Amino acid sequence: MKLKYTFICLVLIVAATGCKKLLDRPPLTNVPDETAWSSEDNVRLYANKFYTGYFVGYGTQFSAEAGAALLGFRFSDDVFLMGNQSNFSRSVPNSGIWGMGTLRSINIMLDRIKNRMKGVLSEEAYNHWTGIGRFFRAMEYADLVSDYGDVPYFGYVPLETNLPDLYKPRTPRSQVMDSVYEDLKFAMSNVRTADGDQQVNRYVVAAFASRIALAEGSWQKYYYKDAARSDKFFALAQDAAGLVINSGRFDIVTDFRSLFTSNSLSGNKDVILYRHYDAAAGITHAIATNNNLSESVAFGPTTDLIKSFICVDGQPYQNATVANADDFTLSNMIKSRDSRLEATFYDKPNVRNRASYWYINKFLPRAAAAIVDAGGSVPTEFTSNKNQTDYPVMRYAEVLLNWIEAKAEQGSATQADIEVSINKIRKRPLAPEATAKGVSQTAALNIDKLPDDPSRDPSVPALLWEIRRERRMEFVFEYSRYQDLRRWKKLEYMDTENKPDLLSGGWVNFPTELPDDLSKEANKTGQISVVPLAGGSPVVFNGSNGTAMKGFYRGTNTNGRLVFLNQTGVNPYLSPVGKTQMDDYKSRGYTLAQTEGWPAYQ
Known part of the structure; x- marks a missing residue:
């Protein structure tokens, strides 16, 4: 049976405009599978459809994508909600399982390149597009494994009529991630170093490889207790990040808030890949709706997060030498803490943040905030779903922090490495508005004189503690905090019963x-x-x-979350599969094992 597969063709739009808005593409022509694989342009257009799935940014309009990308930050130890806190899953659902649709599309791409395009593409182009396909496959499997642990592995396109494929058992995580490792290595060696604005290139691949490898190294070290496998992936994280660092293409040259409030990140050396928004093309988002100082919001920063910000002398507030370090008045915090605090919050308590009174405006331009501060109305483009600021999908700062964390995990970090990474980030330029408020750069981190933080988790070495603090400040209210806690096996930090500063x-x-x-x-x-x-x-x-x-x-109506740790049949680190899916496998004569730590039925 011949498979029919269609994809978005943009030849006309590219030819007509010469402008590549490659993360947002309106549909034009559907091309059937039998004739699609006849040119490099066609395979490029097929690959383009994966961009909005993996490089979500702020999503579009009020879409669920935005929740997945950023607003999901509400579930971490950084943020709490008015009323009852969001809870972890505590039981096996009736229905729930991984999706394989995207993976099938990626494997179709790889299959067609291999079997239909060897005589169409040059060797260089063949290797490049194979690398692109393998990169996306690595991205997809890394996500699936992070959610479920063991998942069925397909390195081919399964037949829709083949029951052993449709009901394939779960492949051990180690085997899946070994394949991810090989896919990333191939892509890092074969994807082009440049392939057009906003197209995946070797440095984009390497940046995401550093994220994926660091995450897996951490999971293997802290969750699975496998030193050999953790070392393998920590080494890959260092190699991948090193490829980006050694390219000389990127730098830390932009003040923090401008990275999230610019209408154009094109050419910005802080940014490895960004998602562009264009109101004229109808491509907008809604992130500022929760940050525009005019909307009332029911979530805000926890005291735990606020206390974690380092003082400008490089010390936790308990040990700091700066004046009034233990004065948590917001106006004083702005002057005494790392500059990212001022860039993240409005400069005075605000009743419109009904949860915390500290209003998050990291994603609102300073000029717009000044208008509201002066009594004016927030500009229309920062209301509703009319926002058009670009989103830095992958930042150079993340690559630096992935690199230094991987090195510290393996005990090889030096002061020179700290200078290249953490201290480089701390020296980023300050906005004039911040300087006018008394904000200054944070002192350099000295590996021989690490802060003695009385709040440090005693199970975490001092250097790793400071690296993790740096990540928390750098990625505050972005995608990563909850994922970091999971890979460090530190979801205990979200236990409100033992950590009242979360409430x-x-x-x-x-x-x-x-x-x-x-x-x-x-x-x-x-x-x-x-x-x-x-x-x-x-x-x-x-x-x-x-x-x-x-x-x-x-x-006074703020309540903690339900107990989720050390509960029989509850594993907060991995997702269970549903009863319906397990019954379906069984009815066909196959077995779907439940996720580790969850019972088959409850």
């Missing part, structure tokens, strides 16, 4: 900063409380104790 937010001095808010609440006592710096029971506003309302804000 309170920003420091607020209500009598001096928000006296009107206390007045409004005077007849609704028992809804506002604050937690002292020393911890302990919250102080609840009773209508007459306004002078005592100084501390980390906690709404």
Whole structure:
């Protein structure tokens, strides 16, 4: 049976405009599988359809993509919600399993290149496009493995009528990731170093390879306790990141907030790959809706996150020499903490952040924030789904931090390596608006004089602790915190029962900063409380104790998440498959094993 497969053809749009907006492409012509594989242009157009799936950015409009890319940051130890906290899965679902549709599309691409295009493509082009296909296959399997552990591996296009393929058992994670390893190595050696603006090139491949390899190295070390396999992937992470670093093409030259608030990241040396948005083409997003200082939001930064920001002298606040380091008033924090804090938050407590009172505006341009601050309305383009700022899909800073973490995990990090990575990032330029507020660059990290953080998890060496802190500040409210906790086997950091700082937010001095808010609440006592710096029971506003309302804000309706650790039949690190799918396998005479740590049925 001949398979029919169609894909998006953009030859007309490229020819007509000469402009490659390669992450967003309107559909034009559908080309059947029998005639599609006749030119390099066609295979390029086939590969283009994978971009929006793997390089999501802010998604589009109000799409679910945006939630997957960024707004998913709400589930971590960085963010808490008003009311009940989001919970981990605690039971096997009735239905749920991995999807193989994208993987099938990728394998079709690889199959057709191999079997139909050897006489069409030059050797260089053949290897390049094979590398592109293998890169996307590695990306897909890395995602599947991260979610489920063992998953069926297909290095070929299975027949739709072949039951042993349709009901293939789970392949051990180690075998799947060995194939991912080989796919990444091939792609890093064969994908072109340049192939047009916003097209995947060797440096894009290597940057994502550093992410994938670091993640797998960490999983193998901390979750599976396999030193040999962790070393293999940590070494790959270093090699991949080193390829990007040694290219000399990238640098840290942009102030932090501008990376997320620019309408054009083209040519920016901080950015390895970005997603472009264009209102004229109808390609917009909605990230600023949650950051525009005009919308009321019900999520905000945890006290735990706020306390983690390093002081400008390079020390945790408990040991810092900077003036008033233990004063958590936002205006003081802006001057005493790493510059990324000022770039991430509005500069005074704001009642529109109903969870934390610290309003996140990392994704709102400073000029727009200034308009709102002066009493004006937020510009229309930062409301609803009208946002058109570009998203840095892969940043050079991530490659640097992947590289230094992998080296530290293997005990090979030196001061010279720290200078190339962490200290390079700390020396990034400051925005003039930040400097005017008293913001300064953070002192360099010295590997021989590491901070002695009294809050450090004793199971984490001091250097790794500081590297992990750096990641937390650098990627705050982006995609990675929850994924980092999983790969470090540290979901305990999200346990609200043992970490009360996860249930309170920003420091607020209500009598001096928000006296009107206390007045409004005077007849609704028992809804506002604050937690002292020393911890302990919250102080609840009773209508007459306004002078005592100084501390980390906690709404009195804020509740912790359900216990999820050390529960029989609950594995928060990996996803279970559903009962329906297990029954379906069984009815056909096959066996679908349940994910490690979950029972077959509950």
